[in-house]
Amino acid sequence: MMEVIVQSPFAEIAALLVLAAVVGFLGIILRQPLIVSFIAVGLIAGPSALDLVRSDEQISLLSELGIAVLLFLVGIKLDVKLIRSLGAVSLLTGLGQVAFTSVFGYLIGLALGLGHITSLYVAVALTFSSTIIIVKLLSDKREIDSLHGQIALGFLIVQDLVVVLAMIVLSAIGIGAADGGHGGGSVPMVLASGVAMVALVVVFVRYVANPLTERLAHAPELLVIFAIAMAAMFAAAGDIVGLGKEVGGLLAGVALASTPYRETIAARLAPLRDFLLLFFFIALGSALDLSLLGAHVSGAIVFSLFVLIGNPLIVLAIMGAMGYRKRTGFLAGLTVAQISEFSLIFVAMGVSLGHVQEDALGLVTMVGLVTIAASTYMITYSHQLYAVFEPLLGVFERKGTPREPSEAGAHREDGHKVIIFGLGRFGTAIGLRLQKRGIKVLGVDFNPLAIRRWRELGLETEFGDATDPEFVAELPLARAEWIVSTVPLHPTGLSHEDTRTTLIQLTRTSGFRGRVAVASHHPKDTEELFASGADMVLEPFQDAADRAVDLLCGAPEEERTEIPSIETEEKQAS
Structure with missing residues (x-):
């Protein structure tokens, strides 16, 4: 039976969908987050269990299209004025978290007996946070539009850009190499390409977006196809120039955010997004080789605790210093308490180049499993966690919280009925x-x-x-x-x-x-x-x-x- 399934890509996809439905249903019965269930589907279908996943290219294509559509839908509902007001905190928090994780991750690696190059690879890998998983979780909780959700999205985008540039720099000096899926080129070329894409979006929004979508809206199906094409085209362009599919998909959404049809587009693409993201999680789970996990159990525990505790704390500290309330900082900080699927890609790249050994990939794989699963629960139950830790967080809040978008205390004595x-x-x-x-x-x-x-x-x-x-x-x-x-x-x-x-x-x-x-x-x-x-x-x-x-x-x-x-x-x- 298994041989029949793996010989046909269609039968393989059908089997994966059935497996996802069964595992997802069991997860709901056990009250487990759906993302954990879908990653479990990837592990079960991967080489360490049933070994169902053979059509890697097809699944990868569906996964990448899902990423583009997800970030497109985030971009199409971005509030530009709000993003401007959150630019400073997004930039400082994103850069601060990357610097903190890189430096201390490198030092922890040396303390655990890893070599300098291996420690550097692991430290850089730990700076990745999964924008896709975080956006999905916040969207499910209806918190992507909240203040901490918008701030988290901002510094995750900053983090993604910094990591892409870091990979290019490492490639240039011979310590690492840019992954083929993320394009390549010099830092000035990537920056110039980014400016060019933003300029293209500005021109499109000003002169093309409204009249074009108005014509397309006469055939709603064509409007949806056009939106998907925009998401895929910008994601591909971002990938080619080195910005990544995530940034490209986001810019595509921003290009249509000013049109009167954005709500219709978003509503029609939401089910497609959820379907395609299933393959992202299947690809993520099936790429994890469980046979590599046993080499560095103690090291994986140390690095996992560092990511789960250290990353949220540095975000909380930076946002507190900038005048945000401890609750906002805590909820935003939880979103960086995991590493990304690109962490595995980055270390696997080092293995293929001979810079690090396979046990380093096993180490990062175990850290990924632990932090992705744990942070999913942390974000899901973030409000309950805040209630537990709130008495300890006073040191992270300045008096008056001047950066919160409220006029705290202005209405305290007005006698509202x-x-x-x-x-x-x-x-x-x-x-x-x-x-x-x-x-x-x-x-x-x-x-x-x-x-x-x-x-x-x-x-x-x-x-x-x-x-x-x-x-x-x-x-x-x-x-x-x-x-x-x-x-x-x-x-x-x-x-x-x-x-x-x-x-x-x-x-x-x-x-x-x-x-x-x-x-x-x-x-x-x-x-x-x-x-x-x-x-x-x-x-x-x-x-x-x-x-x-x-x-x-x-x-x-x-x-x-x-x-x-x-x-x-x-x-x-x-």
Whole structure:
């Protein structure tokens, strides 16, 4: 049976899909992150187990296309103004993490008895963090649009660029060699190519993007094909000039981010992204040779702890020094607590050139397995981890946190009657109507775009997380009569924390004596929320139906309140 499968690429892909479905289903039953399940599929299908993966070129092609589409979808919803404001922290954090990991990784390698060249290879390999895995996890948790998600994306891009340039420099001085998949050339050539690609994007956005997509939108299927072609073309161009597929795919998304059809494109490409990324994880798992893992167990443990603990700490320290809150730094720091698939490629390149021995590849492979698996859980349960370590993190926060996009303390004594958590369409509609009735409202959200919209509408806001005990305790709860939560519940299969019940508990323990109203879309949730201490449960569909019946029965119509949409809402609506 196995021989029949491996003789046909189609049968091989079919077997891999069945295996992924079975292992993924078992992972969901065991409440394991889907990424861990997919990497396990690669290990099971790889040479160390079933040895199913024979069509390496086809799987690699699907994997690379998935990477291009993933970064394209990130680029298409980037907020340029927000990226500008986060440029400094992204640059300093990215460079700081690369420098810290390289220097101390090299010293740890020497302390463990590795040679100078081997230590250098391992240290450089440890600077890679997997942008693909991190973006996927943050997207699943709906945190890619949060402040820490945007900062993490920024310094990961900086890190990728620095690593590419480092590989070129190592190649030039004869210590390493640039991998064929990442192009090649001198540092000035790569920089010039990057500037040229950015200039091309600017010209495309200004003169071509809108009229072209408007014509293509008459045939939606053609618009989707064009978007995929853009992602693949820019990714290929980035790869050829040495910037990498990730940067190329990101620029392709930015090129279409200003068009009115970006939400439609993003919604239609999301399922394709998830399908193609399956092959990325299969390729990653099947490339790991488990027979090489036993040579440096103790060294792998030391390096894994260094990556899992040291990398987040340096990010936390840099962001704290720049004036960000310890919570933001902690959540962003967890995203660099792993090494990347390119770490294995880099060391394998050194093996092929004769610079290092195969046991070095085994060492980095084990570090990769440990850190990718562990950091997946760390990012998945980041808020629970913060609650555990929060008492120890005070040293990483400056007084006043001047860089947070909020006006901390500005509204503490204003006597707000209602505090609304969740500034989406429903929360914003409630806030505007309360304001029209002369009721002072304070809005709270963890999405910088939602915060900006409220401020543009003339409403007062605080940037923060409803599950952060310290933040909730600092809110002006004493004079508030109502706490209203319109935060949506997004079950992802990764974690099962209900922000609404957490908020009820935190406000009560912080001394709030008023009433709490929460939004619910399911009857079962309504019963549980009342049991958790909610005084009122808002059911948008039921309430809208009641209002519709009133209008049909002759109730006077009220003036409509227009609410400008933000990117994440437009994507969901499409």
